[in-house]
Amino acid sequence: MPDIPPPLPPRLRRGNRQPVQDFSPDEVLYLRVPPLQLDEEELDFFPPTKIPSPAFSVNRGRFSEPQDVIINRPGYGIAAFIVRDVPPSIATGPNAVYEFRVVHEPCEVYCNAITRNEPCDCNYAHSEIQVFKDGKKIENNRVPKSVKPAFKDILSKKILIIQQPSREPYES
């Protein structure tokens, strides 16, 4: 019988709270660091090649605790950066400027509770680093491949590992 994941702690449940698109430049954002493979050395930095490319999910520090990002994720570590660490934009040419924004999106795509103005148990701290071109949001597969390493390089200089991941098989 499959394990039933424990419910989110009350601080994370959205209930009927609405998104808040007001981000302090100093607000901390959290993401997961994947477990280390058996032969992988523990590093004191987050390799840029491992940082997810936008769009990717983070938890807002304003509405969550660091460990909330690894609920139901045994072996994972925690990394953090602040809102102002996100590069405002990256250009690949005079008419190709890609902007990055942190967007508070508590509900998953399949949950329409917010638009129906109903309460739900989605992760209220959930946000995304999203990409915009000419003011329109674009999906990850539309972001040029040259932009992604640049974004990850910039963020890697700021991001901190605040809890190291475990090694596989997961250490208790």
Added chain:
Amino acid sequence: MATPVPVLEDYRYVKERSVDAPTVVDSAFVSEEVDVAGTSVERHNVEAPMPSASEAQVSVASTSEDKFIKLFARLKSLQRLEDDWNSYGAAAPNRKALYWGHSVLAALFRVNLVPAAISASSDDGVGITFRESNRRAAIECLNSGEVLAVISNGTFGPYVWNVPTDPMEIKRAVEEIKSFLTV
């Protein structure tokens, strides 16, 4: 609005290269790739190619040799990863990524440039990272068959360029990264 960070078009590395250069892949590798088209399972059963005899004859300090033995083993262990290994939806490295990752690692061995880390890439492939004080570089060998390189330091960059998938071009990119890191 803040000034965008420039990425391409204005750096000597980029000017020297054609982003649209045709992909050159070892013919044996191509035929293998065709055989497994559409099968995701076989990726995990593939042995990464080992260094050739000529590569093994390269003379470097034994400590570096030890490091590279571990690095080649590390690259091989990436085959064990499964899709969504990072929980953010990244695909595990496929044969193309492992092939070019091996090619990059062999080139690094030849110039005795030890990377700081080898891991899977969040953009689907193999990622190789370098750090030398405030100078950073990375090479990503993607599942698509593309190879991207990036360099930066505290005052300029990042600069990204597409490395044509040709052993000579990879050697050249590795030498340029070494030069950048050791200036």
